[in-house]
Amino acid sequence: xxxxxxxxxxxxxxxxxxxxxxxxxxxxxxxxxxxxxxxxxxxxxxxxxxxxxxxxxxxxxxxxxxxxxxxxxxxxxxxxxxxxxxxxxxxxxxxxxxxxxxxxxxxxxxxxxxxxxxxxxxxxxxxxxxxxxxxxxxxxxxxxxxxxxxxxxxxxxxxxxxxxxxxxxxxxxxxxxxxxxxxxxxxxxxxxxxxxxxxxxxxxxxxxxxxxxxxxxxxxxxxxxxxxxxxxxxxxxxxxxxxxxxxxxxxxxxxxxxxxxxxxxxxxxx
Amino acid sequence: xxxxxxxxxxxxxxxxxxxxxxxxxxxxxxxxxxxxxxxxxxxxxxxxxxxxxxxxxxxxxxxxxxxxxxxxxxxxxxxxxxxxxxxxxxxxxxxxxxxxxxxxxxxxxxxxxxxxxxxxxxxxxxxxxxxxxxxxxxxxxxxxxxxxxxxxxxxxxxxxxxxxxxxxxxxxxxxxxxxxxxxxxxxxxxxxxxxxxxxxxxxxxxxxxxxxxxxxxxxxxxxxxxxxxxxxxxxxxxxxxxxxxxxxxxxxxxxxxxxxxxxxxxxxxxxxxxxxxxxxxxxxxxxxxxxxxxxxxxxxxxxxxxxxxxxxxxxxxxxxxxxxxxxxxxxxxxxxxxxxxxxxx
Numbered sequence: 145x146x147x148x149x150x151x152x153x154x155x156x157x158x159x160x161x162x163x164x165x166x167x168x169x170x171x172x173x174x175x176x177x178x179x180x181x182x183x184x185x186x187x188x189x190x191x192x193x194x195x196x197x198x199x200x201x202x203x204x205x206x207x208x209x210x211x212x213x214x215x216x217x218x219x220x221x222x223x224x225x226x227x228x229x230x231x232x233x234x235x236x237x238x239x240x241x242x243x244x245x246x247x248x249x250x251x252x253x254x255x256x257x258x259x260x261x262x263x264x265x266x267x268x269x270x271x272x273x274x275x276x277x278x279x280x281x282x283x284x285x286x287x288x289x290x291x292x293x294x295x296x297x298x299x300x301x302x303x304x305x306x307x308x309x310x311x312x313x314x315x316x317x318x319x320x321x322x323x324x325x326x327x328x329x330x331x332x333x334x335x336x337x338x339x340x341x342x343x344x345x346x347x348x349x350x351x352x353x354x355x356x357x358x359x360x361x362x363x364x365x366x367x368x369x370x371x372x373x374x375x376x377x378x379x380x381x382x383x384x385x386x387x388x389x390x391x392x393x394x395x396x397x398x399x400x401x402x403x404x405x406x407x408x409x410x411x412x413x414x
Numbered sequence: 415x416x417x418x419x420x421x422x423x424x425x426x427x428x429x430x431x432x433x434x435x436x437x438x439x440x441x442x443x444x445x446x447x448x449x450x451x452x453x454x455x456x457x458x459x460x461x462x463x464x465x466x467x468x469x470x471x472x473x474x475x476x477x478x479x480x481x482x483x484x485x486x487x488x489x490x491x492x493x494x495x496x497x498x499x500x501x502x503x504x505x506x507x508x509x510x511x512x513x514x515x516x517x518x519x520x521x522x523x524x525x526x527x528x529x530x531x532x533x534x535x536x537x538x539x540x541x542x543x544x545x546x547x548x549x550x551x552x553x554x555x556x557x558x559x560x561x562x563x564x565x566x567x568x569x570x571x572x573x574x575x576x577x578x579x580x581x582x583x584x585x586x587x588x589x590x591x592x593x594x595x596x597x598x599x600x601x602x603x604x605x606x607x608x609x610x611x612x613x614x615x616x617x618x619x620x621x622x623x624x625x626x627x628x629x630x631x632x633x634x635x636x637x638x639x640x641x642x643x644x645x646x647x648x649x650x651x652x653x654x655x656x657x658x659x660x661x662x663x664x665x666x667x668x669x670x671x672x673x674x675x676x677x678x679x680x681x682x683x684x685x686x687x688x689x690x691x692x693x694x695x696x697x698x699x700x701x702x703x704x705x706x707x708x709x710x711x712x713x714x715x716x717x718x719x720x721x722x723x724x725x726x727x728x729x730x731x732x733x734x735x736x737x738x739x740x741x742x743x744x745x746x747x748x749x750x751x752x753x754x755x756x757x758x759x
Contacts, residue, residue: 200638202634221637222634222637222638223637223638223640223641223642223643224642226637226638226639226640227640231638231639232638234634234635234638238632238634238635238638239632239635240627240628240631240632240635241631242627242631243627243628243631246430246433246434247624250434250624251621251624251625251628251639252639254621254624255625255639255640255641256639256640259621260621260622260625260640260641261621261622261625261645261646261649262620262621262622263617263620263621263622263623263649264616264617264620265620265621266434266435266438266616266619266620267434267438267619267620267621267623267624268430268431268433268434268435268437268438269431269434269435270621271428271431274428274430274431274434275428275430277430278428278430290430291433309635309639310638312639313639313640
């Protein structure tokens with residue numbers, strides 16, 4: 145497992161996942177340097193979410209390996225990868241409806257501080273955890289709702305909490321699965337700003353359909369098509385790649401962002 | 415940056431920390447309930463036998479609430495631990511023949527808790543292997559095995575005749591059970607319930623307890639923030655098993671008898687009804703559920719000796735269909751109206 149794994153925080157080698165006859169992830173070899181600002185794009189059904197599920201351990205691969213900080217974590221369950229510094233958000237909010245945001249982040253932090261199994265102490269008595277939770281909630285514009293029931297919060301706030309819970313343990317790698325999905329146009333800017341303000345050393349992978357977000361955020365891009373890595377490289381190169389335009393991008397979108405030469409566009413973003 | 419307003423405090427406690435303390439605070443209805451429960455021994459000593467039975471059901475229901483209401487494991491075989499605890503305490507009391515450590519009821523409780531805790535811990539791995547339906551079957555299967563073992567091992571358990579010669583000694587070497595004074599037994603059981611309830615309440619409000627609620631709320635997210643879901647559930651199931659064992663031990667000691675009935679399936683089913691009746695995942699639901707269930711049962715059985723199961727069933731169906739969260743659901747909404755605040759307990 146030698147080459148180039150040491151400088152990457154997250155990597156895969158020949159990763160394959162089949163569902164019956166369908167190959168959802170097809171021989172993906174991929175490497176993410178520390179502090180990356182990477183976007184994973186591809187048309188619907190390209191296997192983006194399957195890939196994220198393989199990385200985070202929600203699914204186990206049919207074959208191939210996942211490496212976290214150079215260590216083979218292919219057989220590790222979700223919680224072990226999370227403890228090792230791999231955090232993620234979900235396309236559909238995965239929150240605790242009956243908790244308040246303060247309890248939610250407090251819980252995430254007490255797990256990160258390895259205090260989560262303590263049973264003879266009231267929750268909320270660890271000053272470090274509570275202070276940090278409040279700080280994170282305020283940073284993510286959740287300070288004013290932190291004592292309200294999560295299930296009763298507006299969708300935009302829940303979406304912010306979905307990011308907050310993933311960011312709270314200060315992961316080395318953060319996978320953002322369509323963080324702006326379903327968020328009204330006016331609130332997308334806020335989500336992007338929050339993502340841009342994340343610590344530089346945290347490697348970020350953004351799975352996103354919104355090309356505005358992708359091109360503002362990403363320094364590097366991978367394009368998945370039918371489960372396989374189709375093109376990979378710096379954002380500007382990927383955007384200019386004619387093959388990418390053909391299969392995915394919708395030329396007018398790309399021109400809009402990069403002033404690419406005129407061409408016959410076939411429609412908007414996927 | 416955290417601004418200083420958040421730190422506005424008494425005794426160095428931040429506002430957010432005060433929020434957590436407030437959530438776990440004792441509320442007056444809780445205090446009132448316990449005061450009333452202890453007062454019953456002196457106000458209505460004639461009914462102490464019934465109260466004692468209620469308390470034992472309440473502790474048994476509390477143990478299931480930990481498993482079902484907090485760990486989210488649906489068990490149809492929780493009676494296995496109740497029965498095992500009853501036999502452990504019964505056999506110890508028999509072996510001690512009314513004197514010495516073996517016959518000391520508190521020692522019997524401890525032994526039952528330990529044995530059931532160990533068995534619970536081991537079986538929790540079997541239970542947690544599957545999804546909901548599998549878990550249901552495993553719990554049911556384990557209970558059936560226990561029932562049949564007790565039946566076959568008649569040399570030890572007395573088989574169908576029941577365990578004879580159970581002679582619990584003095585409680586802590588001081589107070590003796592006295593069948594002329596059933597309120598002694600009631601006070602003994604109630605004290606045990608009270609102590610174990612406080613322990614359970616403390617655990618539920620601990621980081622461990624919060625993580626159980628999180629797992630029940632969303633196991634996928636719980637795993638994604640680094641919670642070893644199964645390990646936590648092993649712990650909760652073990653605790654529930656130990657509590658159930660103590661409940662069984664109380665029955666053996668206060669009735670000085672153990673029969674195969676302690677391992678009967680209906681016990682596992684009834685305790686499930688009580689928890690649902692009272693309110694799942696509320697702790698207090700176990701107590702009010704047990705009280706309501708037993709009182710209702712007695713009233714109906716007296717009023718319509720032949721048709722009481724029909725009426726009991728009807729009431730249960732109506733309650734489950736139309737009242738969210740059982741009796742505790744009702745009570746908490748009343749309490750919220752009274753105080754103009756959010757949820758109690």
